[in-house]
Amino acid sequence: MNIKTIDSTDSLVIAGKSYGSRLLTGTGKYKDLDETRRASLAAGAQIVTAAIRRVNLGQDPNAPNLLDALPPHEFTLLPNTAGCYNAVDAVRTCKLARELLDGHQLVKLEVLGDERTLFPDVVETLKAAEQLVADGFEVMVYTSDDPILARKLEQIGCVAVMPLAAPIGSGQGIQNKYNLMEIIENAKVPVIVDAGVGTASDAAIAMELGCDGVLMNTAIAGAKDPVLMAHAMKLAVEAGRAAFRAGRIPRKRFASASSPIDGTIG
Amino acid sequence: MHITLNGHPHDCGQGSTVSQLLLAAGYAGRRVAVEVNHEIVPRSQHDGHALHEGDQVEIVHAIGGG
Numbered sequence A: 001m002n003i004k005t006i007d008s009t010d011s012l013v014i015a016g017k018s019y020g021s022r023l024l025t026g027t028g029k030y031k032d033l034d035e036t037r038r039a040s041l042a043a044g045a046q047i048v049t050a051a052i053r054r055v056n057l058g059q060d061p062n063a064p065n066l067l068d069a070l071p072p073h074e075f076t077l078l079p080n081t082a083g084c085y086n087a088v089d090a091v092r093t094c095k096l097a098r099e100l101l102d103g104h105q106l107v108k109l110e111v112l113g114d115e116r117t118l119f120p121d122v123v124e125t126l127k128a129a130e131q132l133v134a135d136g137f138e139v140m141v142y143t144s145d146d147p148i149l150a151r152k153l154e155q156i157g158c159v160a161v162m163p164l165a166a167p168i169g170s171g172q173g174i175q176n177k178y179n180l181m182e183i184i185e186n187a188k189v190p191v192i193v194d195a196g197v198g199t200a201s202d203a204a205i206a207m208e209l210g211c212d213g214v215l216m217n218t219a220i221a222g223a224k225d226p227v228l229m230a231h232a233m234k235l236a237v238e239a240g241r242a243a244f245r246a247g248r249i250p251r252k253r254f255a256s257a258s259s260p261i262d263g264t265i266g
Numbered sequence B: 001m002h003i004t005l006n007g008h009p010h011d012c013g014q015g016s017t018v019s020q021l022l023l024a025a026g027y028a029g030r031r032v033a034v035e036v037n038h039e040i041v042p043r044s045q046h047d048g049h050a051l052h053e054g055d056q057v058e059i060v061h062a063i064g065g066g
Helices: A003-008 A033-043 A087-100 A122-134 A147-156 A177-186 A200-209 A226-246 B018-025
Strands: A012-014 A017-019 A023-025 A047-054 A076-079 A106-109 A138-143 A160-163 A192-194 A213-216 B002-005 B008-011 B033-036 B056-063
Touching: A023 A033, A023 A226, A033 A226, A047 A087, A076 A087, A076 A106, A087 A106, A087 A122, A087 B033, A087 B056, A106 A122, A122 A138, A122 A147, A138 A147, A147 A160, A147 A177, A160 A177, A177 A200, A200 A213, A200 A226, A213 A226, B018 B033, B018 B056
Parallel strands: A023 A047, A023 A213, A047 A076, A106 A138, A138 A160, A160 A192, A192 A213, B002 B056
Antiparallel strands: A012 A017, A047 B056, B002 B008, B033 B056
């Protein structure tokens, strides 16, 4: 059996579109657009997030922008609603993104609750999700790790549920294995860990739990060598996915010899 | 004519269109999206959409974000 064949059958399907990469990357906090591009490529990311912001009037309108560095024909852009604290602003932002990207429907919905935790405001998130789905958007939704809420968001029609594993940008790693496992077992849409990963082993753990993908930004952009960390994350997501599919051995309390007992000398 | 552009007071010619505003701001032909009074103005309507006194206009683009 050929490894390539195995992998090619294992794609991430979001809103009917297949992706070979299960690592989704953010594009914030990089030194410059060149580093953003190099890290995105090293991560093997096919889906990259973008923020929608007012243009800076008075600054050079012809300065290179994100869409020059990561053109939509090369990457699937995932505009987010970062910075929105209510459903009204989140829905407005998605509509602006759709106009900006020529009718593009795939969005990352995040409605934040407060600046200290950056936890989602789940009431506003549900409200915004309902409106966006009704308006034809394909909504990938950042949410808390509450399995009941994840189920409701799926029922509303979100195309992916994206629970946090720890607070955004905290790098604490996977702090909620049991909640994530519960969400994964119940979900029929992809479950993508969004937020909390600090290093490669965290990404591998998320994938070993059975997550369909991992979305990260700070863990890569904030590393001393972002491009190298992007590469590490790519390997970790692939390794974690392969380990999940391979099926790990059960944990046991006692040792179990690897070599046969029969035929030993003496 | 006074409008609010990206949250700041802005002067533009009486009856200016969205296209004229974008041209004056240097964003003609750039990848931006425009909202007037919380409603999207599609690119195809920039030429024909006349602005009015007191309009709230947003011009946005995509930047890096997680």
